[in-house]
Amino acid sequence: MTSTASKRQPSRWPALLDAAAIFFAERGYHATAMRDIARVANVTPGAVYFHVATKHALLVAVYQEGVDRIIRHFDEAIAEEHDPVKRFRCAIQAHLESILDESAYARVIVRVLPEDVPEATEELKRQRERYEERFRALIDGLHLPQGRNPKLMRLLLIGALNWTPVWYRGSIGGLDPVVDEMVASFGIQPTRRTSKK
DSSP states (O other): OOHHHHHHHHTTTHHHHHHHHHHHHHHHTTTTOHHHHHHHHOHHHHHHHHOSHHHHHHHHHHHHHHHOOOOOHHHHHHHHHSHHHHHHHHHHHHHHHHHSSSOHHHHHHHOOOOGOOGGGHHHHHHHHHOOOOOOOOHHHSSSSOOOOHHHHHHHHHHHHHHHHHHHHHHHSSSSSSHHHHHHHTTTTTOOOOOOOO
16 A cells, blocks of 8 residues: 555544544643654654644644543533533533543643643634533523622633542542532532433
């Protein structure tokens, strides 16, 4: 098979994306070389540039895939809940499950901040905004205690959620106590999520 034919195989894209996610998650953006991604994805370096023009474009693609995965899990988690507090709790749980599942995609979103890559900052922010908009809508639907700042609370919540992989080891009784504390931090009486098994 010629290198040109190899480059044009659409099936190479998922492997390339997976390899990039692993490298960006483990090494960070700046320490990752395109040739290393190509090697792990079993393509030529030129094949990488058939799919994306630059390394930061590849990072954006990884970010988009990661955000898409979290959004799918988020949307599924709240789909059958109608009570605003239960929806909020389900959303927190879904976010935690997404970033604690060892997915390289989720770790890239947590590790690589938009400001770390100036040439992609605006696009990475847009990707994050697609997801954060969901939390904004949920928080707007809550009856928060008077004087609370919804925007600041949202930013603090997402920051706390994204920091969880640093300290969470599962030895504190699972995710329920964590979710309860995060819900309570909003001044809301925690409501246990009902299992949908």
